[in-house]
Amino acid sequence: xxxxxxxxxxxxxxxxxxxxxxxxxxxxxxxxxxxxxxxxxxxxxxxxxxxxxxxxxxxxxxxxxxxxxxxxxxxxxxxxxxxxxxxxxxxxxxxxxxxxxxxxxxxxxxxxxxxxxxxxxxxxxxxxxxxxxxxxxxxxxxxxxxxxxxxxxxxxxxxxxxxxxxxxxxxxxxxxxxxxxxxxxxxxxxxxxxxxxxxxxxxxxxxxxxxxxxxxxxxxxxxxxxxxxxxxxxxxxxxxxxxxxxxxx
Amino acid sequence: xxxxxxxxxxxxxxxxxxxxxxxxxxxxxxxxxxxxxxxxxxxxxxxxxxxxxxxxxxxxxxxxxxxxxxxxxxxxxxxxxxxxxxxxxxxxxxxxxxxxxxxxxxxxxxxxxxxxxxxxxxxxxxxxxxxxxxxxxxxxxxxxxxxxxxxxxxxxxxxxxxxxxxxxxxxxxxxxxxxxxxxxxxxxxxxxxxxxxxxxxxxxxxxxxxxxxxx
Amino acid sequence: xxxxxxxxxxxxxxxxxxxxxxxxxxxxxxxxxxxxxxxxxxxxxxxxxxxxxxxxxxxxxxxxxxxxxxxxxxxxxxxxxxxxxxxxxxxxxxxxxxxxxxxxxxxxxxxxxxxxxxxxxxxxxxxxxxxxxxxxxxxxxxxxxxxxxxxxxxxxxxxxxxxxxxxxxxxxxxxxxxxxxxxxxxxxxxxxxxxxxxxxxxxxxxxxxxxxxxxxxxxxxxxxxxxxx
Numbered sequence: 001x002x003x004x005x006x007x008x009x010x011x012x013x014x015x016x017x018x019x020x021x022x023x024x025x026x027x028x029x030x031x032x033x034x035x036x037x038x039x040x041x042x043x044x045x046x047x048x049x050x051x052x053x054x055x056x057x058x059x060x061x062x063x064x065x066x067x068x069x070x071x072x073x074x075x076x077x078x079x080x081x082x083x084x085x086x087x088x089x090x091x092x093x094x095x096x097x098x099x100x101x102x103x104x105x106x107x108x109x110x111x112x113x114x115x116x117x118x119x120x121x122x123x124x125x126x127x128x129x130x131x132x133x134x135x136x137x138x139x140x141x142x143x144x145x146x147x148x149x150x151x152x153x154x155x156x157x158x159x160x161x162x163x164x165x166x167x168x169x170x171x172x173x174x175x176x177x178x179x180x181x182x183x184x185x186x187x188x189x190x191x192x193x194x195x196x197x198x199x200x201x202x203x204x205x206x207x208x209x210x211x212x213x214x215x216x217x218x219x220x221x222x223x224x225x226x227x228x229x230x231x232x233x234x235x236x237x238x239x240x241x242x243x244x245x246x247x248x249x
Numbered sequence: 250x251x252x253x254x255x256x257x258x259x260x261x262x263x264x265x266x267x268x269x270x271x272x273x274x275x276x277x278x279x280x281x282x283x284x285x286x287x288x289x290x291x292x293x294x295x296x297x298x299x300x301x302x303x304x305x306x307x308x309x310x311x312x313x314x315x316x317x318x319x320x321x322x323x324x325x326x327x328x329x330x331x332x333x334x335x336x337x338x339x340x341x342x343x344x345x346x347x348x349x350x351x352x353x354x355x356x357x358x359x360x361x362x363x364x365x366x367x368x369x370x371x372x373x374x375x376x377x378x379x380x381x382x383x384x385x386x387x388x389x390x391x392x393x394x395x396x397x398x399x400x401x402x403x404x405x406x407x408x409x410x411x412x413x414x415x416x417x418x419x420x421x422x423x424x425x426x427x428x429x430x431x432x433x434x435x436x437x438x439x440x441x442x443x444x445x446x447x448x449x450x451x452x453x454x455x456x457x458x459x460x461x462x463x464x
Numbered sequence: 465x466x467x468x469x470x471x472x473x474x475x476x477x478x479x480x481x482x483x484x485x486x487x488x489x490x491x492x493x494x495x496x497x498x499x500x501x502x503x504x505x506x507x508x509x510x511x512x513x514x515x516x517x518x519x520x521x522x523x524x525x526x527x528x529x530x531x532x533x534x535x536x537x538x539x540x541x542x543x544x545x546x547x548x549x550x551x552x553x554x555x556x557x558x559x560x561x562x563x564x565x566x567x568x569x570x571x572x573x574x575x576x577x578x579x580x581x582x583x584x585x586x587x588x589x590x591x592x593x594x595x596x597x598x599x600x601x602x603x604x605x606x607x608x609x610x611x612x613x614x615x616x617x618x619x620x621x622x623x624x625x626x627x628x629x630x631x632x633x634x635x636x637x638x639x640x641x642x643x644x645x646x647x648x649x650x651x652x653x654x655x656x657x658x659x660x661x662x663x664x665x666x667x668x669x670x671x672x673x674x675x676x677x678x679x680x681x682x683x684x685x686x687x688x689x690x691x692x693x
Contacts, residue, residue: 142635156693159306170682305688354564
C-alpha cells in the first residue's frame with residue numbers, strides 16, 4: 001500500500017492503546033495551560049481591553065465568538081481529514097477521532113451562533129440577522145448535524161465510520177463553495193452590514209487578547225476531544241486485555 | 250500442485266461483538282467443488298461475500314491466482330460469477346431484459362446464449378413476462394440461467410437451489426460437474442442434500458469460531 | 465477498443481433499463497411533478513395570493529420547490545436495486561462503477577429535473593413571475609437540476625441500506641444544495657430585472673462540471689460501503 005513512505009509514528013498512532021496512554025499524558029498539560037490561557041483571555045478581553053468606539057462594551061463578545069467560529073471550521077477539517085485517514089488506511093483510531101470531534105464541533109458551532117446572536121441584539125436590534133458569517137456558520141452546523149445523524153442511523157460501527165467519512169469529505173469540498181456563494185448572496189441582499197472586525201484592522205490591545213482566546217479555546221476544546229476520544233477507545237476496545245485490566249484496577 | 254485460484258488465509262470476521270470465524274484458511278484450486286457448511290447464522294453467507302469482495306469488514310489475506318486480491322480486482326471480477334441470496338432479478342423487468350443487463354455488467358456472460366439458457370432453466374415462453382408475474386422458483390431460475398451463459402472460472406453460489414425442485418437440482422448439479430471438468434471451480438452453500446457422487450471438499454465455518462485472539 | 469465499446473454499451477443499457485423501470489412503475493414518474501405543483505401552491509394559499517407579493521417570491525420559490533421535489537425522488541435511485549440484489553451484481557462488475565452511477569443519475573434527471581424544468585413555466589404563471597423571467601427560469605433549472613440529482617445521488621447512496629432513509633437524505637443533502645439555490649434563483653431574478661444572466665449560468669455550469677466529475681465517484685464509494693454491512 002502507500003505505507004512505505006509514511007513515517008513510523010503514523011502507524012504507531014494506529015494503536016488504540018498507545019493513543020490512550022499518550023493522550024493520558026497530555027491531559028494535565030492541556031487542562032492547566034488551557035485553563036490558564038482561558039482565564040487570562042477572558043479577564044483581559046472582558047475587563048481590560050479597550051472598548052470599541054462604536055459599539056461600546058457589547059463587542060467584547062467577539063472574544064468568545066471569533067474563537068468559536070474559527071474552531072468550528074477547523075474542527076470540521078479535522079473531522080474530515082481523520083475520517084479520510086480512517087477510510088484510506090483503515091485506522092480505527094482515526095475513525096474514533098472523527099466520531100469524537102463531531103458533537104464537539106457541532107456544540108462549538110452552536111456557541112458561535114449563540115454568541116453571534118448575543119452580539120447582534122445590542123448591535124442590530126434583533127437576535128438574528130442573515131449576514132454572511134452567521135449564515136455560513138448555520139450551514140456548517142447543518143453539515144455537522146448531518147454527520148451526527150448519519151452516524152447514529154447506521155448500526156454497524158465500521159459502516160457508520162466509513163459512511164460518515166465519505167459524507168465529511170463531501171462536506172469539506174463544499175465548504176468553500178458554500179462560503180463563497182453565501183458571501184455573494186449577502187452582498188446582494190444586505191445593506192452595509194456590520195461585519196466582524198478583522199484582526200489586522202484592530203489595534204494590538206484588541207487582537208492580542210483575541211489571539212490568547214483563540215489559542216485557549218483550541219486547547220480547552222482539544223481537551224474535550226481528548227476526553228471523548230479516550231471514552232470511545234475504552235468502549236470500542238472493551239474486549240481487549242489492557243482495557244479489562246484498567247477497569248478492574 | 251498447480252497454483253490455487255482463490256486462497257484465503259487467516260481470515261477474521263466478527264459481527265455484533267461475536268467472532269464469526271478467526272484463522273480461517275481456504276484454498277480453492279481449479280476443478281474443485283467446495284461446500285461451505287455451518288448452521289444458520291454461522292457466517293456462511295458472510296464468508297462468501299467476503300470472498301467476492303462485497304464485504305470489506307474482515308482481516309486477513311485474500312489472494313487470486315497468487316496475487317493479493319486488491320491488486321488484481323478487475324481481473325478477479327471478470328473471472329467470477331456470483332449468485333447470492335437475493336436473486337439479483339428486477340421484478341419489473343422480463344427474464345430476457347434482466348439477463349441482457351447482467352451481460353452488459355459482466356463480460357464473462359455470453360449474451361448470445363440468453364434464449365437457450367432461459368430454455369435450459371425451463372423458462373422458454375416466459376422470456377418477455379415481467380418477473381413479478383413469475384413464481385419465486387421461476388425468479389430464482391432467471392439467476393441460475395447465468396450458469397449456462399458463463400465463461401467465468403470461479404462460481405460462488407449462495408443457496409443456489411432454493412425453491413428449485415429435485416429434477417432442477419439434479420440438472421444444476423450436472424452443470425456444476427461439467428464446469429469443474431472444464432477446469433472451473435465452485436464454492437457454494439446449500440441446505441439441500443447434495444448427491445453423493447459429487448466430488449466435494451467441505452469447509453465448516455464453525456470449526457473456526459474459537460478465537461485465541463489477543464485483543 | 466472492445467472495452468470502450470462495452471463501457472458505452474453498459475451506459476446506454478443501464479440508462480434504458482432505468483427508464484423502462486420508471487415507466488413501468490408509473491406512479492414514480494408523476495409524483496415529483498405533482499409535489500412540485502403542490503409545494504408552490506402552498507405559498508399563495510398559506511401566505512398571500514397577492515400578485516406583487518408572489519412575483520417577488522417567485523424566483524426563489526420555484527427553485528425551492530424544484531429542490532424539494534428532486535429530493536423526494538432521490539431515495540428511489542438505488543433502493544429497489546439494493547432490495548432485489550441487483551446492486552450487488554453491479555458492484556461485482558469489472559466495469560467502472562462511475563459509469564453505472566452516472567447512467568442512473570442521467571435517467572433519473574430526465575424524469576425529475578428535466579420534467580420539472582418543462583413544467584416550471586406553469587408555476588411561473590401561477591406565481592406571477594414576469595414573462596421576461598421565464599427563459600432565465602428554464603435555463604437556470606436546466607443547468608442546476610442535474611447538479612441537484614448528482615449531489616442527491618451521494619445522499620441516496622449513503623442511506624440506501626437504511627430502512628427509513630427518506631428524511632435523512634434531505635438532512636444530508638440540503639446544505640449542499642444551497643450554492644445551487646443561491647445562483648439559480650439569482651439567475652431568475654436577474655432575468656426578471658433585465659440584467660445579463662451569463663455570470664450566473666457560468667457558475668451553475670461550473671458547479672455542474674464539478675459535480676459530474678466528483679459525485680459519481682463519491683456515490684460509488686458510498687454504495688460499496690452501504691452494501692458491505
